[in-house]
Amino acid sequence: MSRLIASFAAAAAIAASTSAFAVEISISCSALGKEYEICKQGVDAWAQRTGNTVKIVSTPNSATERLALFQQLLAAGAGDIDVFQIDVVWTGTLGNHLLDLTSKAQSAVGDHLPAMVETSRVDGKLMAVPWFADAGLLYYRKDLLDKYKRPVPQTWADLTETARLIQEGERKEGRNDFWGYTWQGRAYEGLTTNALEWIASYNGGTIVDEKGEVTIENPKAIEALKTAAGWVGTVTPEGVLNYTEEEARGVFQAGNAAFMRNWPYAWALAQGPDSTIKDKVGIAPLPKGGADGRHAGTLGGQLLAVSKYSKNAAAATDLVMYLTGAAEQKRRAVEGSFNPTIVSLYSDADIAKANPFIGDLVGVFSNAVARPATVTGQNYNKVSTEFFNAVHQALSKRAEPSQALNRLDRDLKRIKRNGWQ
Amino acid sequence: MSGAVAQVGVPARQQAQGRRSSLTRSRIRAAWLFIAPSLIVLALIAGWPLVRTIWFSFTDADLNNLNDYDFIGFENYLANYDGEWLGLLTEPDWWHSVWNTVWFTLVSVSLETVLGIVVALILNAAFPGRGLMRAVILIPWAIPTIVSAKMWNWMLHDQFGVINDMLLRIGLIAAPITWTANPDTALWTAVMVDVWKHTSFMALLILAALQMLPQDIYEAAKVDGVSPIRVFFRVTLPLIKPALLVAVIFRSLDALRVFDLIYVLTSNSKDTASMSVYARQQLVDFQEVGLGSAASTLIFLIIALLVVITLAAGRVRLGEDPR
Numbered sequence: 047m048s049r050l051i052a053s054f055a056a057a058a059a060i061a062a063s064t065s066a067f068a069v070e071i072s073i074s075c076s077a078l079g080k081e082y083e084i085c086k087q088g089v090d091a092w093a094q095r096t097g098n099t100v101k102i103v104s105t106p107n108s109a110t111e112r113l114a115l116f117q118q119l120l121a122a123g124a125g126d127i128d129v130f131q132i133d134v135v136w137t138g139t140l141g142n143h144l145l146d147l148t149s150k151a152q153s154a155v156g157d158h159l160p161a162m163v164e165t166s167r168v169d170g171k172l173m174a175v176p177w178f179a180d181a182g183l184l185y186y187r188k189d190l191l192d193k194y195k196r197p198v199p200q201t202w203a204d205l206t207e208t209a210r211l212i213q214e215g216e217r218k219e220g221r222n223d224f225w226g227y228t229w230q231g232r233a234y235e236g237l238t239t240n241a242l243e244w245i246a247s248y249n250g251g252t253i254v255d256e257k258g259e260v261t262i263e264n265p266k267a268i269e270a271l272k273t274a275a276g277w278v279g280t281v282t283p284e285g286v287l288n289y290t291e292e293e294a295r296g297v298f299q300a301g302n303a304a305f306m307r308n309w310p311y312a313w314a315l316a317q318g319p320d321s322t323i324k325d326k327v328g329i330a331p332l333p334k335g336g337a338d339g340r341h342a343g344t345l346g347g348q349l350l351a352v353s354k355y356s357k358n359a360a361a362a363t364d365l366v367m368y369l370t371g372a373a374e375q376k377r378r379a380v381e382g383s384f385n386p387t388i389v390s391l392y393s394d395a396d397i398a399k400a401n402p403f404i405g406d407l408v409g410v411f412s413n414a415v416a417r418p419a420t421v422t423g424q425n426y427n428k429v430s431t432e433f434f435n436a437v438h439q440a441l442s443k444r445a446e447p448s449q450a451l452n453r454l455d456r457d458l459k460r461i462k463r464n465g466w467q
Numbered sequence: 468m469s470g471a472v473a474q475v476g477v478p479a480r481q482q483a484q485g486r487r488s489s490l491t492r493s494r495i496r497a498a499w500l501f502i503a504p505s506l507i508v509l510a511l512i513a514g515w516p517l518v519r520t521i522w523f524s525f526t527d528a529d530l531n532n533l534n535d536y537d538f539i540g541f542e543n544y545l546a547n548y549d550g551e552w553l554g555l556l557t558e559p560d561w562w563h564s565v566w567n568t569v570w571f572t573l574v575s576v577s578l579e580t581v582l583g584i585v586v587a588l589i590l591n592a593a594f595p596g597r598g599l600m601r602a603v604i605l606i607p608w609a610i611p612t613i614v615s616a617k618m619w620n621w622m623l624h625d626q627f628g629v630i631n632d633m634l635l636r637i638g639l640i641a642a643p644i645t646w647t648a649n650p651d652t653a654l655w656t657a658v659m660v661d662v663w664k665h666t667s668f669m670a671l672l673i674l675a676a677l678q679m680l681p682q683d684i685y686e687a688a689k690v691d692g693v694s695p696i697r698v699f700f701r702v703t704l705p706l707i708k709p710a711l712l713v714a715v716i717f718r719s720l721d722a723l724r725v726f727d728l729i730y731v732l733t734s735n736s737k738d739t740a741s742m743s744v745y746a747r748q749q750l751v752d753f754q755e756v757g758l759g760s761a762a763s764t765l766i767f768l769i770i771a772l773l774v775v776i777t778l779a780a781g782r783v784r785l786g787e788d789p790r
Contacts, residue, residue, distance in 0.1 A: 069605035075621075116752045121533050139754075223626060231648075233736035285625030288733065297626050374788060424531065427752045435737045442650055444738070 069358040071365055072101040073129040078110075083280070084382040085131075092368045098361055103127055104226075109235070117138060125355040128362035132174060134165040134347050135419035138426055141168035145352040148172040150363050157372070158387045159411050163409060166349050167420065173351055175370040176387035178378065180346030181407070181414040182243050182332055185298060185306040185316065189326045190216075202247070202273050202333045205305060207438050209281040212304040221302075226281030228294040229307040231441055236290055236395055236433040238417065239344035240307060244270040246342035246415040248335030254418040254458070258466055262454035271440045271447035287442055299323060307332065309391070313403055314383050317410070329403060331410050345414035376388060379404060384413065422466045432457045482728045495737040517767070523760035530754035543761035555761050560737055565769070571654060571729075571741065572722040574662040580715055582662065583669025588699075591677045601674070604667040612664065616731035619660045625646055646664065650738035657729050657739070661722065676710030677703070714779040716774060723770050775777055 074087035082102070089100040103126070105112045113136055117124060120143035132140060148171050155163045162176035174423070184205075186198055190212050199205035209226025216224040230236040246252060250266030259270065278284055291308055298306035299315065301322045304313070316327045331341035350366045352359060368374060375386040380400040385407060391397060392408035419426040436454035439445040445453070497673050524543055528536035545554040555561050590601055607615065623646040631643040646656045680703065688698045704711075726743035733739040735748055746766060750759030 080655060117530050117751075117754065121531055139531075232734050233738075234734045283625055283643075284645040285643070285648045287645065288653075289648075293624070296624075300627075302626065321580070414471075424754065427754075431748070431752065435735075438736060439738075442648075442738075444650060 056400075061152050068097045068099070068340055068369050069361050070099045070101060071128045071358055071362050072103050072126065073106045073131070075232050076102055076107075078107055080382050084378055084384070087381075088369055088374050088378070089365065091374075092365055095368075096361070096364065098365075100365065109133055113139070117358065118231045120353065120355070123355050125353065125357050128353055128356040128358060130351045130353060131177065132161070132349050134345060134349060135171055135417050135426055135430075136165055136353075137168055137349065138419050138423035140351070141173050141353050141423070142174040145354050145356070145362060145363070146171045146173060147175060147352065147357055147366070151175050151367065152153055153361075154367065154370075157389060159389060161345050161385045161411065161414050161416055162347060162349075165345065165347075165416060165420065168423070171309060174349035175351075177348045177350050177370050178375070178384040179387050179411050179414075180309045180311075180348075180385065181241060181343035182307055182343055183310060183343060183407075183410065184330045184332045185308055185312060186328050186330060187212075187304050187323065187326055188316060188328045190304050191328075193391050198328065198330050201246070201336055201339065203336070205333050206273070206277065206281060209277075209304055213281055216304075223282050223302050225297065225303045227305040227307075228282060228289065228297045228303045229288055230291055230294055231278070231282075231286040231438070232288050232290050233252075233434050233438040234290065234435045235430060235434070237437055238430045239346065239435040241274070241433065242269070242344050242415055242417060243275050243307070243332055243342050246344075247332065247339045249339055252415060253420050254422055255428060256421060258421050258462070260455055260458045261323070263451045264460065266335070266346075267451055268447045270438065271451070273335075273442065274437075275441050275447060277441075278313075287438065301436065310383070310403075310407065314401075329406070331413075337399055341410075341413060342415045343410050343413075345411070345416045347385075425466050428457060428461050432461070474712075476627075489695045494621075504618065520763050520767075523756055524764045526757050526760075528756035528760070530750065530756050536757070539757070543758050555758060555765065560740070561745060561762065561765075563737065564740045564742050567654060567739060568723055568725065568741040568743075571658060571725060572719055575658045575665075576715060576718045578658070578662045579666050579669045579718055580711070582666045583673050583714070586666060586670035587673035587677055590674050601671075604670060606667075607664045608667045610664070613727045613731060615664055616660065616728045619656075619663075620647065620732055623656060638639055647732050650736070653733045653736075653739045657725075657732055660732070661725070661728060665718060665721070669718060672714040672717075673707060673711060676707040680706055708781070712777070716777055719773065719777065720770060723773065724766070740771070 066383075068432055073085075073089060073144065075081060075089075084104060089102065092098075093100045105115060113133070116127075116130060116132070116136075116141070120140060130140070130144075137144075155166070158176045159179060162179055166172055166174040166176060175449065182447050183200075191198065191208070192213050194208070194215060196208045197204075199208050203317065205227065213224055213226040230240050239361055242252060244250075245262075245267045248266040248270040250264055250270050251261040253260070253262045255261045278286060286294070286322075291312070294306055295308060295312050295315065297303050298312075299321055306426075310329075311326075313329060314319065317324055332343050334341055350370055352362045352366055356362045369388070372388050375384075375388050376394060376397060378384040379391060379394075379397045383401045385403065385404055386392065386397070389408065392405055398405045417426070418429065422429045432454055436445075436450040436457075440447045440450040525538055525540055526536040527542075528582075529540050541554075543555060545552065545556045547553075554589065586604065590597065590604070594600075595786075610618075621627070623631070625631060625643045625645045625648065628643070628646075630646070631640070635641045635643065644652065647653050684702055685698065688702060724743055727743045729739055729741045730744055730747075735744065735752070739750070742762065743766065746759050746762040748759075749755045749762055753759075
C-alpha cells in the first residue's frame with residue numbers, strides 16, 4: 047500500500063512539475079559543426095519526456111563574441127535565455143548572474159571528472175554542471191614515426207629532435223613545405239592554453255596559483271618559453287604566430303606536418319573520408335618538460351548553467367540535469383564524439399566501439415591543467431590577455447623570455463592590486 | 468547670414484530690408500521646423516551615445532552590472548594612488564595603440580591619395596569601356612571590410628595562401644612570407660589591404676572633381692605649349708584641392724577608427740592594436756566600461772583635433788560648397 051502511495055506521489059510530482067505547468071525553456075547551445083544537431087536531439091528528447099517545449103537560441107560561433115553577448119544579456123537582467131552553454135573559464139566572469147545549483151546537482155557531480163567540477167564552482171558554490179570535456183593533445187603521424195623508426199616523443203626535447211629529423215628527411219625528398227610541429231600561436235586565448243601546457247609540463251606552475259599569488263616569473267617557466275621560442279622558424283613555420291586551431295589543423299591535415307597540438311575535435315576530422323592522413327594519425331598526451339616534468343594538457347570543455355533571471359528555473363535546472371546526465375552524455379559521445387565528463391563512461395563498451403580514442407583520454411582529462419580562471423574571477427580575461435601577449439612577444443623574439451615574464455609579473459601584480467575580485 | 472546683406476544705404480533700402488527681414492524671419496522659422504526632426508534624430512542616434520560614453524568615462528562602470536556605478540572623476544584618465552600615477556594616460560599599451568593608428572592612417576591615406584589621383588586621371592581620359600572600368604574599380608570598396616579582411620587573411624596564409632604561392636612561382640621570394648604573423652610586417656599588411664579597398668573610393672571622389680574642371684584652361688595651356696606635368700601641378704591640382712582635402716579627411720576619419728581590418732588580421736595582439744581594438748578590449752573583454760569609455764572619448768578627441776588641424780592647414784570650410 048505504501049508503495050502504491052509512493053508511486054502515486056511520484057506520478058503526481060512528475061505531473062505537477064511537467065504537463066500541468068508546461069513551460070517554454072530557451073537554451074543557447076553552440077552551433078559549431080555537429081553541435082547544433084546533437085544538441086537539438088537532446089533537448090527534444092527532454093521536451094517529449096516532460097511535455098515542455100524548448101527553444102534553441104542561435105549564438106555567434108566565436109567564443110569571444112558569445113561571451114560578450116551573454117554578458118550584455120545578463121548585465122541587463124534579461125530572462126530571454128534560461129540555460130547557457132558556457133566555457134570552463136567563464137564561470138568566474140558570469141557567476142554573479144547564474145543560479146546556485148549546489149542543492150540540485152551536488153550529489154550528481156560526484157561522478158564527474160573532478161577537474162571539470164572544479165571549473166564549475168565559484169566560492170565553493172556550484173554555478174554550472176559539466177557537459178563535455180576537452181584537453182590539449184599531441185597528434186602524430188604513425189606512418190612517419192615508423193618510417194624514421196622513432197617512438198612517440200615523451201619529452202619536448204624528444205619531440206623537437208624527432209620533428210627536426212622527420213622534417214629534414216621529408217625535405218630531402220623534395221617536400222619543401224613540410225614542417226615538424228604545428229600549434230596555436232596567435233595572440234588569443236588559444237595561445238594561453240598552449241603556453242600553459244609548456245609551463246605546467248616543466249612544473250612551472252599555472253600563472254597564478256590556487257591562493258591567488260602570481261607565480262609566473264620562475265626559471266621553469268622561462269625554460270619552457272625558451273624551448274617553444276626555439277621551435278618558431280625551425281621545426282614550426284613562423285606563420286604559427288598567427289595560427290588558431292583551424293590553421294594548425296590545415297597544415298597537419300594536408301599532410302604537411304609530423305606533429306600537431308590540438309583539441310580532440312581534430313580527431314574526427316583527421317579520420318574523415320576526405321582527409322589525406324586518414325588512418326595515419328595517432329594521439330598521445332602532450333610531452334613532459336623533462337625527465338622530472340609531467341604530461342600536461344590544458345583543460346577545456348563546456349558547462350551548462352541556469353540564468354538567475356530565468357522565470358522557469360525549476361524546469362531549466364531539470365533540463366540541465368537531463369542533458370548532463372549519463373544517458374545523454376553517452377549518446378553525445380557515440381553520435382558526436384563529445385568527451386563525457388562522467389568518469390564511468392570512459393569504460394563504456396558502446397562508446398569504445400564508436401569512438402575508440404575516447405577511452406584513452408580519461409588519463410589526459412584527469413591530469414589536465416586548469417587555467418587560473420576560478421581564482422582570478424572577473425579578472426581572468428585580463429590575466430589571460432597579458433599572458434598571451436607576453437608569450438607572443440617571446441615567441442616573435444621581440445623580448446627575451448625572462449624579460450617578457452618579468453614584465454608580465456609586474457603587470458599581473460598591478461591588475462591584482464586590490465585582490466582579484 | 469543677414470549680416471552679409473546688411474549695408475548702410477538709403478531709407479528706401481532700409482524699408483525694403485525691414486520687409487525682407489520679416490519675410491526672412493518667417494522663413495527661418497519654417498526652416499527650423501523642417502530641420503527639427505532630423506536634429507532630434509541626430510541628437511538621439513549620435514548625441515546621446517556620445518554624451519553617455521563621455522559620462523561613463525568618469526565612472527567605474529562595469530559591463531557585468533551597468534546600473535551600479537560611482538562617479539570617480541578623472542581617475543580613468545589619470546590618478547595618483549600612493550604616489551604612483553595610473554590611468555589611461557600613463558598606459559604604454561594605450562599610447563602604443565595610438566601610435567599604431569596614427570602611423571596606419573598616415574601611411575594608408577597618403578598611399579590612397581597618390582594612387583587615387585593616378586586612377587582618377589586614367590579614368591578621366593576618354594577610352595572605350597570607361598563606364599565599365601569605373602564600375603569595376605568600385606568592387607573592392609563594395610565588399611564589407613570584415614569579409615575582405617577574412618579573405619585576405621586566407622590569401623596571405625604562409626602555407627596555403629595564393630599570394631605566397633604566386634610570389635614563389637615567379638621567383639620573387641625564396642621562402643613564404645609570414646605576412647600577418649610577424650609583427651614587423653603585420654601593420655604593413657593591414658595598410659596594403661586598406662589601400663586595396665579604399666583607393667577606388669578616393670579615385671571616385673577625385674574623378675568627380677576632375678569632371679567639373681573647365682576645359683578652356685586646358686585648351687589655353689595646350690595652345691601655350693605648357694608641359695602636361697606642369698599643367699597637372701599648376702592647374703589640375705590647385706583646382707581639385709578642395710575636393711581632394713574633403714576626400715582625405717573622409718578617409719582619415721575612417722582610418723583613425725580602424726577596427727575590423729586589424730582585429731581580423733592580427734587579433735588582439737598588442738603589437739598591432741589600433742585605438743578601437745584597445746577600446747573594445749577594455750569594454751568587452753575586460754568589462755571595464757569606465758576605462759573603455761575613457762579610451763573611446765580620447766579617440767573622439769584625437770580625431771576631432773586632427774580634423775581641425777587638417778581643416779585649418781588646408782583652409783577648407785566644410786560649410787561652403789567646394790567650387
